[in-house]
Amino acid sequence: MVVHVTHQVRKETDQLEGLRRESAHLQVEWGQFLLEQSTWASYSRVRTEAERELQMQVPESGQIIFVGKE
Amino acid sequence: MQQQRLQSWRFYSVVIAMLLLAAVLLWRMASLQVLPDADRGFEFLQGQGEARTVRTEPISAYRGVITDRNGEPLAVSTPVESIWANPKVLLQHPKDWSRLAQALSWDKAMLESRLVKFSAKEFMYLERHLPPHEAATILDLGIDGVYAQREYRRYYPAGEVTAHLVGMTDIDDRGQEGMELAYDAWLTGESGAKQVMKDLRGRTIKELGLIKSARSGQAMALSIDxxxxxxxxxxxxxxxxxxxxxxxxxxxxxxxxxxxxxxxxxxxxxxxxxxxxxxxxxxxxxxxxxxxxxxxxxxxxxxxxxxxxxxxxxxxxxxxxxxxxxxxxxxxxxxxxxxxxxxxxxxxxxxxxxxxxxxxxxxxxxxxxxxxxxxxxxxxxxxxxxxxxxxxxxxxxxxxxxxxxxxxxxxxxxxxxxxxxxxxxxxxxxxxxxxxxxxxxxxxxxxxxxxxxxxxxxxxxxxxxxxxxxxxxxxxxxxxxxxxxxxxxxxxxxxxxxxxxxxxxxxxxxxxxxxxxxxxxxxxxxxxxxxxxxxxxxxxxxxxxxxxxxLQEPPHSKPVRLSVSPKSVDQLAAHGVAL
Incomplete structure (x- = not known):
């Protein structure tokens, strides 16, 4: 009985440790993805891409139409 | 009578010999298990045992992330590896030098001159802040006296746009300029350590205790948008x-x-x-x-x-x-x-x-x-x-x-x-x-x-x-x-x-x-x-x-207004457009 429980505890401690390692690893990966995301989605890049690739532009004040409830 | 006395003499000597043996056994047992300062006694043995099973594992802690007011990251720490060498060990393996110099993309002469310069030391950096995969290729050469050490490097996604305000850290991850410096204590994480027991295959089987608890650096949101x-x-x-x-x-x-x-x-x-x-x-x-x-x-x-x-x-x-x-x-x-x-x-x-x-x-x-x-x-x-x-x-x-x-x-x-x-x-x-x-x-x-x-x-x-x-x-x-x-x-x-x-x-x-x-x-x-x-x-x-x-401030001049019926408002709302 004691032997069985001790063994069980050891197995689960090992599992816990493995999960902790995995979480640390995922955290690292998250940080790298975060950087990648902020590089690709940086506002200056979005703006130049929108203007160059999609020919978008900021509307003049006369071009803005207000939509309101009746 | 003679015979009986002889027998009794022999009997007692055997008993004494047996007792002596038992005493020696007991003494040996005591010296191994109880007596504190016997040579190669229980302290030594236990130390040897622990040296084979007990390991100190670092608990890593990060420097806190700095974000703008909407959570966009402005400063993030990512792990990197620094390669270091023990010159005393490395100097004994001259045949590995050219492989090492090649992996570091250094000149071999430069490596030699630096090794000689630090020959009295037991620690020298070879290369700092390498991406983990590049460090792994160097370590995989299996050269004696070359090791890696995990460090963190700060990256600033917005670069020069926020440089002055956010500031920066030095190579050892301490704040040098700007908000990195002003709130250094708040951002700094402190790595901890714990003791664990590992079995033959390197699996952790028991946590023995915490040597030092880790304190993660805290995140900080700046006011800027x-x-x-x-x-x-x-x-x-x-x-x-x-x-x-x-x-x-x-x-x-x-x-x-x-x-x-x-x-x-x-x-x-x-x-x-x-x-x-x-x-x-x-x-x-x-x-x-x-x-x-x-x-x-x-x-x-x-x-x-x-x-x-x-x-x-x-x-x-x-x-x-x-x-x-x-x-x-x-x-x-x-x-x-x-x-x-x-x-x-x-x-x-x-x-x-x-x-x-x-x-x-x-x-x-x-x-x-x-x-x-x-x-x-x-x-x-x-x-x-x-x-x-x-x-x-x-x-x-x-x-x-x-x-x-x-x-x-x-x-x-x-x-x-x-x-x-x-x-x-x-x-x-x-x-x-x-x-x-x-x-x-x-x-x-x-x-x-x-x-x-x-x-x-x-x-x-x-x-x-x-x-x-x-x-x-x-x-x-x-x-x-x-x-x-x-x-x-x-x-x-x-x-x-x-x-x-x-x-x-x-x-x-x-x-x-x-x-x-x-x-x-x-x-x-x-x-x-x-x-x-x-x-x-x-x-x-x-x-x-x-x-x-x-900031979604409605323009002051309102040249054209388009009115919509309540019905189409509902339709728009169904598409997630709020009016």
């Missing part, structure tokens, strides 16, 4: 390049809370590549550098004049003949403006008008107002190296001192202080500390001026932006703005330089219900254009228009 920061930086950079200026700063404040929404400076630097950073580009000029403001201070002096009730916005002052003699100095207007009321003195930025007004006031009145608006004091940012400016006080005021005070010479301030002072006017006389951190509820303000005086000054500032004001280039189609231009001669050795100027513009928008304060300062424009209305006002206009649109 990265979208506005980009806009401010882009327009400032453009303006500084266009006018060939030496430097420039922009500060955007939230009028209601005193939070800094954007703070940009030129020249800037890329914190991700430190190989060629000029020291001059490191300064967060908006906070650390002072300048004489010139005309942008005039509205503050007028505020002081209004408070005395000696002057009203419609009080007329005769500025004929366009100059005035004070002591030995002659103060000039560009042309003779004739009779001007206080409102038009501000709109035209008349030096003569301001001088005549200032000389009729008690000498301390203007200085006292400046002080109440925050000049000569810290703004509350807590930024390292923040300048407070100089706001001299005199026992006996000479008339020229009184006059120059009112039009912005003889004192100096930072761009942030200027923006804060305008925030008081925009905020109906309530002064709030400037914050570089996101504040969820605005700090309690301090009433420093009666609301109606501040409102009067706001009305004057709107006139500056009208067609015949000095700040007409600050006009924006979609939003109402108010503000003031400034053009100051720079002090040089022995007086004011003729051809060195600082052009500035501080504005408030929308003028009806202020949301933001935008202060622009362009240092030494090298163009024929140097007036604040020419160099700073257009930059103000571009930043303000984009900023208000990004």
């Amino acid at each position: 990265l979208r506005l920061q980009y806009v401010a930086y882009r327009e400032l950079k453009q303006a500084v390049a266009n006018f060939g200026a030496k430097a420039g700063s922009v500060v955007v404040l939230n009028a209601k809370t005193g939070e800094v929404l954007a703070m940009a400076n030129q020249p800037s630097y890329n914190p991700n590549d430190r190989s060629n950073i000029a020291p001059a580009s490191l300064r967060n000029r908006a906070i650390t550098d002072v300048f004489e403001p010139g005309s942008t201070i005039k509205p503050l002096a007028v505020l002081a004049a209004l408070e005395t009730e000696q002057f009203k916005p419609y009080t007329v002052i005769d500025t004929t003949p366009g100059y005035v003699q004070v002591g030995r100095k002659t103060l000039l207007d560009p042309v003779n403006y004739g009779e001007l009321d206080i409102t038009r003195i501000i709109a035209k930025s008349s030096q003569v008008g301001m001088t005549k007004m200032a000389l009729q006031l008690e000498p301390d009145v203007v200085r006292d107002m400046y002080y109440r608006l925050g000049l000569g004091q810290g703004t509350g940012t807590g930024f390292p190296g923040e300048a407070v400016g100089v706001l001299p006080e005199y026992d006996r005021w000479r008339p020229i001192q009184q006059a120059t005070y009112a039009f912005g010479y003889g004192l100096n301030l930072t761009v942030v202080q200027l923006a804060q002072a305008y925030a008081v006017i925009a905020n109906e006389g309530v002064k709030r500390p400037v914050s570089l951190l996101r504040t969820d509820k605005s700090p309690p303000g301090q009433k420093v001026v009666e609301a109606h005086y501040a409102r009067d000054v706001m009305k004057m500032l709107r006139k500056v932006v009208s067609d015949d004001g000095t700040g007409s280039r600050a006009f924006i189609d979609s939003y109402s703005v108010a503000g003031k231009t400034g053009t100051a001669h720079k002090a040089d050795a022995g007086g004011y330089a003729d051809h060195l100027y600082i052009g500035s513009f501080v504005g408030v928008a929308p003028a009806d219900d202020p949301e933001i304060i935008v202060a622009v300062m362009i240092d030494e424009p090298r163009d024929t254009k140097y007036h604040g209305g020419q160099v700073a006002a257009p930059t103000f206009a571009k930043i303000t228009e984009d900023a208000l649109r990004l």
Whole structure:
């Protein structure tokens, strides 16, 4: 009985440790993805891409139409 | 009988021998298990046992992430590996050197010379901050005496756009500049360690205890909005390049809370590549550098004049003949403006008008107002190296001192202080500390001026932006703005330089219900254009228009309205469009 429980505890401690390692690893990966995301989605890049690739532009004040409830 | 005695002798000797053996056994057992300081006793054995099973595992902790007010990352730590060597060990394996030098892409001679240089040491860095996969290829060579050490490197996704405000860390991950330095203790994580027991296959089977608990660095949200920061930086950079200026700063404040929404400076630097950073580009000029403001201070002096009730916005002052003699100095207007009321003195930025007004006031009145608006004091940012400016006080005021005070010479301030002072006017006389951190509820303000005086000054500032004001280039189609231009001669050795100027513009928008304060300062424009209305006002206009649109402020001019029936409103709502 004691032997069985001790063994069980050891197995689960090992599992816990493995999960902790995995979480640390995922955290690292998250940080790298975060950087990648902020590089690709940086506002200056979005703006130049929108203007160059999609020919978008900021509307003049006369071009803005207000939509309101009746 | 003889035989019996013999037998008994033999019997006893055997018993004694057996007892002796048992005693030796007991002694040995005791020396192995109980006696504390026996040679190779139980301490030694237990130590050996633990050396084979007990391991100390590091618990890693990160430096906290710095984000903008909406959670966009501005500074993130990512793990990197530093390769280090034990020269004493490595020197014994000369045949590995060429492989190692190749993996490091070093010259073999360089590796040798460095090994010789550090030959008395047991630690030397070979390469710092390598990406984990590159470090792994070096370690996979399996060279004795070469090891890796995990470290963290700071990356700044927004790069030069937020460089001054966020600052940077040194190679050992300690804050060196900016907010990284100011809040270093808050951001720093402390790695911990714990003891664990491992079995033959390296599996952790038991946690023995914590040696030192890890403390993760805390995250920090700055007050800036990265979208506005980009806009401010882009327009400032453009303006500084266009006018060939030496430097420039922009500060955007939230009028209601005193939070800094954007703070940009030129020249800037890329914190991700430190190989060629000029020291001059490191300064967060908006906070650390002072300048004489010139005309942008005039509205503050007028505020002081209004408070005395000696002057009203419609009080007329005769500025004929366009100059005035004070002591030995002659103060000039560009042309003779004739009779001007206080409102038009501000709109035209008349030096003569301001001088005549200032000389009729008690000498301390203007200085006292400046002080109440925050000049000569810290703004509350807590930024390292923040300048407070100089706001001299005199026992006996000479008339020229009184006059120059009112039009912005003889004192100096930072761009942030200027923006804060305008925030008081925009905020109906309530002064709030400037914050570089996101504040969820605005700090309690301090009433420093009666609301109606501040409102009067706001009305004057709107006139500056009208067609015949000095700040007409600050006009924006979609939003109402108010503000003031400034053009100051720079002090040089022995007086004011003729051809060195600082052009500035501080504005408030929308003028009806202020949301933001935008202060622009362009240092030494090298163009024929140097007036604040020419160099700073257009930059103000571009930043303000984009900023208000990004903050979803409805435009002031409403040319076309489209009305929709309630039914289509429902349809739109079903598509997630809120009206």
